[in-house]
Amino acid sequence: MIIYFSVTNFKSFRDRIEFNMLAGNYKRLPEHVYSDFYPNLLRSAAIYGNNGAGKSNLLVALEKLQQIVLGELEVERNEDLRCFKLDERYADEPITFEIEYLINGNRYSYYLSFVKNKIVEEWLVKVFPNNKTEEIFTRKLQNSKTHLTIGDKKKLKKSTKEQLRLEIYAEELDKKGNKPFFLDGIEKKIEMFEEPYKWFEENLRVVRPSYFYAGKIVSFENESFSELAKTLIRSLELGIEDLRIESIPLEDFFGKGDESTLEEIKSQLDKENFPIMIRRGLIEYSLYKNNENKYVASKLITIHKNNVEFELYEESTGTQKIIELLPSIVGAVVDEKVYLFDEIETSKHPEVIKELISLYLLAGSKFCGQLIFTTHECNLLDLDLLRQDEIWFAEKDLDGVSHIYSLSDFKPRYDKDIRKGYLEGQFTTIPFFTNPINLNWDKYGHSCKYP
Numbered sequence: 001m002i003i004y005f006s007v008t009n010f011k012s013f014r015d016r017i018e019f020n021m022l023a024g025n026y027k028r029l030p031e032h033v034y035s036d037f038y039p040n041l042l043r044s045a046a047i048y049g050n051n052g053a054g055k056s057n058l059l060v061a062l063e064k065l066q067q068i069v070l071g072e073l074e075v076e077r078n079e080d081l082r083c084f085k086l087d088e089r090y091a092d093e094p095i096t097f098e099i100e101y102l103i104n105g106n107r108y109s110y111y112l113s114f115v116k117n118k119i120v121e122e123w124l125v126k127v128f129p130n131n132k133t134e135e136i137f138t139r140k141l142q143n144s145k146t147h148l149t150i151g152d153k154k155k156l157k158k159s160t161k162e163q164l165r166l167e168i169y170a171e172e173l174d175k176k177g178n179k180p181f182f183l184d185g186i187e188k189k190i191e192m193f194e195e196p197y198k199w200f201e202e203n204l205r206v207v208r209p210s211y212f213y214a215g216k217i218v219s220f221e222n223e224s225f226s227e228l229a230k231t232l233i234r235s236l237e238l239g240i241e242d243l244r245i246e247s248i249p250l251e252d253f254f255g256k257g258d259e260s261t262l263e264e265i266k267s268q269l270d271k272e273n274f275p276i277m278i279r280r281g282l283i284e285y286s287l288y289k290n291n292e293n294k295y296v297a298s299k300l301i302t303i304h305k306n307n308v309e310f311e312l313y314e315e316s317t318g319t320q321k322i323i324e325l326l327p328s329i330v331g332a333v334v335d336e337k338v339y340l341f342d343e344i345e346t347s348k349h350p351e352v353i354k355e356l357i358s359l360y361l362l363a364g365s366k367f368c369g370q371l372i373f374t375t376h377e378c379n380l381l382d383l384d385l386l387r388q389d390e391i392w393f394a395e396k397d398l399d400g401v402s403h404i405y406s407l408s409d410f411k412p413r414y415d416k417d418i419r420k421g422y423l424e425g426q427f428t429t430i431p432f433f434t435n436p437i438n439l440n441w442d443k444y445g446h447s448c449k450y451p
Helices: 055-069 153-157 160-175 181-187 191-203 223-235 250-254 256-272 317-334 350-361 418-423
Strands: 002-008 017-020 044-048 095-103 106-115 118-127 133-142 145-150 204-207 242-249 276-280 283-289 295-303 309-311 338-341 370-374 391-396 402-406
Touching (some): 055 106, 055 191, 055 370, 095 191, 118 191, 145 160, 256 295
Antiparallel strands (some): 002 017, 242 295
């Protein structure tokens, strides 16, 4: 679970901003709060704001930090990792990310700061219930030289062998200054790095509007997931009574004339252990190893009344998007995963997405997954659905700087019409549109004239 995340000098964020999932002192909707941790944490958050206000940039920042930690993105000043460009003073200032999170009941804090293509500071600590910390590692760049410590500094001073090892590691980092030591430590198999790293690798998921989850079909191989997902889809009254997987052996899928591709796919599945999505015509297949350890190509079939079967592409775009959401909703409940959705309402009916979120939250406070999403859907601005501390706003000021803040800052009553207040600009600035007369349409074309 995310406890808090902060970012400085990244895209539209100039000054340090902090987003957190700390539960406020509200007694309503206690099932929305994971209470087996102190401080109590929220299981969901909705982020509102005008187009260009910066709400998506918050999710992008989290995604980029994840990609850096996993080695999918190098620390370099480019369009993927862009500083605040509207103030030239920030061109040579560091971009910083800091996150505190929970995995397996353990709390970790990770900090990363870099200027252009050089990491200047990085650290990882374990935080205990009394707020005491245990250093896992610290890395700092001073006078163009990296200084590194791992574990207890007092013990390090007594070990000549350990000091020599750190000096070697530091020299390696000087040669590859844009590589996080968090990742380097995993590759060096340093044991205390494994659990906090696993959170970035397995528990954090970012979902874009155009996202396709190759593992959605595989999820239905799990009997518990399948039953819960089917119950959810029936409750939404989309006309779907059942879902099933149709699988064929991978050898039959590719045929005898394509053995080289078959072996390449098998090798990739063995190495990465994650499904591969492939499209044939309009049908999407997931390629993976099933529960019987056999290589298969599978597609999802929807079943309507009278056992009439439909291919997934025959369903509406909205229904496809809802089925796409099911692994995320179920995963956030049972697998402790954190899902970040950008524009969660895309291609979905307002009442359907509202019902899905409601069903997720009703699962109860013993579950420690999270759904965090950006949205424009005012139908979700309902204090019968979300608590005050679950609603956030992003806003850009006259200098082009993005800020984020919680609805809790306004201390609204639980019976206030939040939707109306938002549309009236009580919590954030509403969009300003020019008078149509000022567009001077006549200047750009000729009016149609008919005899």
